[in-house]
Amino acid sequence: MILLDAVLTIVVAFCAVLAYANVVHGEFVFDDLLIVQMCRHAKRTQTGASFRDLCAQFKNNRSLLHWTFKRDAVIHGWDPAGWHWFNIAVHAVNSATMFAILRYYVEPWAALAGALVFTLHPMATASVASVSGRSSSLCAMFYFLAVLAFLCGWWLLILPLGLFALRSKEEAVMLPITLLIIGWWG
Amino acid sequence: MSEPTANTPRLYQAELSTDLDYGTTMLGTEMRMIECREEKAHRSLFRFIRRWFHAVPKSPREIAFTASQMIYHFIGTGALAGVNQKLDPDIVPEHAVSMCAAGAILLALMFAPSLVKLGLLLVIFSPLWLYAIPQIPDPVMENRAYLTLPGIALIAAYAATVQPPLVLCIAGLYACLTFERNQCWSSGFLFWKRASQESPAHLRARVNYAVALSKREEYEETIRVYQEILETGDTSREVGLAAANLALQYVHQNRLSNDPRWIEGAARVLEYGVTHWPDHPRIRYTRGCMFMSFAEPLPDGEERQQILREAVAEYTFALDLQPYMVEALRFRARCHGLMGDWRSAKADSEAAQKLDGIPTVMQFIDPDKEAIYREESL
Numbered sequence: 001m002i003l004l005d006a007v008l009t010i011v012v013a014f015c016a017v018l019a020y021a022n023v024v025h026g027e028f029v030f031d032d033l034l035i036v037q038m039c040r041h042a043k044r045t046q047t048g049a050s051f052r053d054l055c056a057q058f059k060n061n062r063s064l065l066h067w068t069f070k071r072d073a074v075i076h077g078w079d080p081a082g083w084h085w086f087n088i089a090v091h092a093v094n095s096a097t098m099f100a101i102l103r104y105y106v107e108p109w110a111a112l113a114g115a116l117v118f119t120l121h122p123m124a125t126a127s128v129a130s131v132s133g134r135s136s137s138l139c140a141m142f143y144f145l146a147v148l149a150f151l152c153g154w155w156l157l158i159l160p161l162g163l164f165a166l167r168s169k170e171e172a173v174m175l176p177i178t179l180l181i182i183g184w185w186g
Numbered sequence: 187m188s189e190p191t192a193n194t195p196r197l198y199q200a201e202l203s204t205d206l207d208y209g210t211t212m213l214g215t216e217m218r219m220i221e222c223r224e225e226k227a228h229r230s231l232f233r234f235i236r237r238w239f240h241a242v243p244k245s246p247r248e249i250a251f252t253a254s255q256m257i258y259h260f261i262g263t264g265a266l267a268g269v270n271q272k273l274d275p276d277i278v279p280e281h282a283v284s285m286c287a288a289g290a291i292l293l294a295l296m297f298a299p300s301l302v303k304l305g306l307l308l309v310i311f312s313p314l315w316l317y318a319i320p321q322i323p324d325p326v327m328e329n330r331a332y333l334t335l336p337g338i339a340l341i342a343a344y345a346a347t348v349q350p351p352l353v354l355c356i357a358g359l360y361a362c363l364t365f366e367r368n369q370c371w372s373s374g375f376l377f378w379k380r381a382s383q384e385s386p387a388h389l390r391a392r393v394n395y396a397v398a399l400s401k402r403e404e405y406e407e408t409i410r411v412y413q414e415i416l417e418t419g420d421t422s423r424e425v426g427l428a429a430a431n432l433a434l435q436y437v438h439q440n441r442l443s444n445d446p447r448w449i450e451g452a453a454r455v456l457e458y459g460v461t462h463w464p465d466h467p468r469i470r471y472t473r474g475c476m477f478m479s480f481a482e483p484l485p486d487g488e489e490r491q492q493i494l495r496e497a498v499a500e501y502t503f504a505l506d507l508q509p510y511m512v513e514a515l516r517f518r519a520r521c522h523g524l525m526g527d528w529r530s531a532k533a534d535s536e537a538a539q540k541l542d543g544i545p546t547v548m549q550f551i552d553p554d555k556e557a558i559y560r561e562e563s564l
Contacts, residue, residue: 015361019361019364019365020364020368022365022368022369022372023368023371023372025372026368026371026372026373027372027373027374029371029372029373029374029377030374030377098336098339101336102339102340102343105301105340105343106301106343106344106346106347107347109346109350110343110344110346110347110350111343112346113342113343113345113346113350113353113354113357114339114340114341114342114343114344114346114353115339115343116354116357117338117339117342117343117353117356117357117360118335118336118338118339118342120357120358120360120361120364121335121338121360121364122360122363122364122367123331123332123334123335124332124335124364125364125367125368125371126332126371127332129367129368129371130371133332136332136333137332139333140332140333143333144336171333174333178308181304181308182304182308
C-alpha cells in the first residue's frame with residue numbers, strides 16, 4: 001500500500017509537470033514585469049538595503065516570496081525559463097501534498113482522481129504560468145504541508161509552516177480556520 | 187453473597203443486597219443518569235453540528251440550521267463582493283452572478299454527504315472563494331482562487347468513490363483546458379487579447395491590449411482600440427491613460443508621415459484628457475511630447491525656446507505627480523539640451539540612468555555646449 005501511494009504521488013507530480021511544460025518558454029507577462037524591474041534594480045545596486053527598500057514599495061510582508069524572486073534573478077538572470085520551472089516545481093509539490101491529504105480520507109484511486117482534479121484545474125494556471133502568481137502557489141505549498149502535519153499529528157511543524165505560508169501571502173491567515181474545520185469534522 | 191445483619195449499615199446493605207428488584211432499581215437509576223447526560227450532550231450545539239456533518243439533515247431544526255448557514259454565507263459574500271467592488275475597480279459585475287450561482291449551488295448541496303460538505307466548507311473559508319464558482323473567464327483574476335482548489339479536490343475525491351470514470355474524464359478535460367489556457371500566458375499580446383475579449387468591460391485589459399499591439403507595430407489596430415475605449419465615455423484613470431497613449435500614437439504617426447492632421451488630432455485628444463484628468467501624469471507627459479514634436483522642426487529662435495519651455499513645464503508637472511517616470515526625465519533632459527541648459531540636461535539624464543541603467547543620448551544645438559557636456563560626462 002505504501003508503494004502504491006508512493007507511485008501515485010509521483011504520477012500526480014509528473015502530471016503537474018506535463019500539464020505546464022508549455023509555459024516554460026513564455027515571456028514575462030502582466031505583473032511579472034514589475035518583479036523583473038524590482039530585481040533588475042536590486043541587482044544593479046547590489047545592496048541588501050536597496051532590495052529591502054524595494055520590497056517595502058510592494059508587499060513587504062511577503063519577504064519569503066521576494067527572497068525566491070531574488071534567488072531566481074541571481075541564478076537564472078532574465079531568462080523566464082528558470083523562473084517558470086520554479087513555479088512548476090512548487091505546483092508539483094502541492095499536487096503531491098494534496099494527494100497525501102486526500103489519501104487521509106479516501107482510497108488511493110479516489111485520492112488520485114481528486115489530486116488530478118486539483119493538479120489539472122485551469123483555475124491554477126495563473127498561479128503556475130505566471131511568475132507573479134507564485135505568491136499563491138508558494139503560500140499554498142506551506143499551507144498544505146501545515147494541514148498534512150496537522151493530520152499526521154506533527155504538531156511542532158504546524159506553526160513554522162504556517163508562518164512560512166504567511167510570509168508568502170496574507171491568505172494564509174485562514175489556516176487556523178481550516179485546521180479548525182478539519183479537526184471539527186474529524 | 188452473605189446475608190445482611192442488623193449491624194450492617196443501610197447503604198452497605200443496599201450494596202450487598204442480592205435483592206434483584208433493588209439491584210435492578212440501582213442499575214436502572216444509573217442507566218437513566220447516563221441517558222440524561224447523553225441527551226444533554228445531543229442537545230448541545232457541538233453535537234448537533236457534528237451530527238449535521240455526518241448525516242443528511244432530516245429534522246426541521248437541522249434543515250433550519252443548514253439554511254441559516256447558506257443565507258449567512260450568501261449575505262456575507264454579497265457584502266464582500268460589494269465592498270470589493272468599491273475597493274478594487276478590477277472586479278466586474280459578473281462576480282455578482284457568480285455569487286448567486288454559488289448560493290444556488292450551496293442550497294442545492296444542502297443534502298450532500300459529509301465529505302462533500304467538508305469540501306464545500308474548505309472552499310467557502312478559503313480567501314476569495316467567490317472567484318472559483320463558476321470559473322471567471324478573465325485570466326487577470328484567477329491566481330487568487332488557488333486556495334479554493336483543495337475543497338474542490340475533496341469533493342472530486344468523494345465523487346470518485348461513486349463514479350471514478352466520470353471524475354477521471356473531468357480531470358482529462360481539465361488537462362486539455364489547462365494546456366490551452368497556458369497559451370495566453372506565453373506573451374503579453376495573447377494574454378491581454380484574451381483578457382479584453384473575455385471581459386470587454388475591463389478597460390485596463392483593453393488598454394494593455396492596445397499597448398501590446400503598439401509593441402508589435404500594429405498601429406492602425408492600436409489606434410482603433412484606443413478610440414473604442416474613449417468612446418465608452420468612462421472617466422476612470424484607465425481611460426485617461428488610453429487618451430494619453432492615443433495622443434502619443436498620433437504624435438508618432440506625425441513623425442512617420444509628417445502630416446499635421448495627426449498633431450491636430452493629438453491636440454484635441456489631449457485637450458479632452460486635460461479637461462477630465464488634469465492630474466494624470468501620462469497626459470502631462472504626452473503633452474510635453476507633443477510640444478517637443480512642435481518645437482523640433484522649427485529653427486532655433488524665440489518661438490522654439492518658448493515651446494520647449496512649455497514642454498519642460500509639462501514634463502515637470504508629470505514628474506511632480508509621478509517622480510520615477512523615466513521617460514519624462516529623459517525627454518526633459520533632451521529639452522534642456524535643445525535649449526542649451528546643459529547642467530539641467532546632465533542632472534536629468536543622470537537621474538534617468540540611475541533608475542533604469544540606460545544612458546541618455548543627448549543632442550545639442552550648440553556644439554561647444556555639447557563638447558562640455560561630453561567632457562563632464564566622462
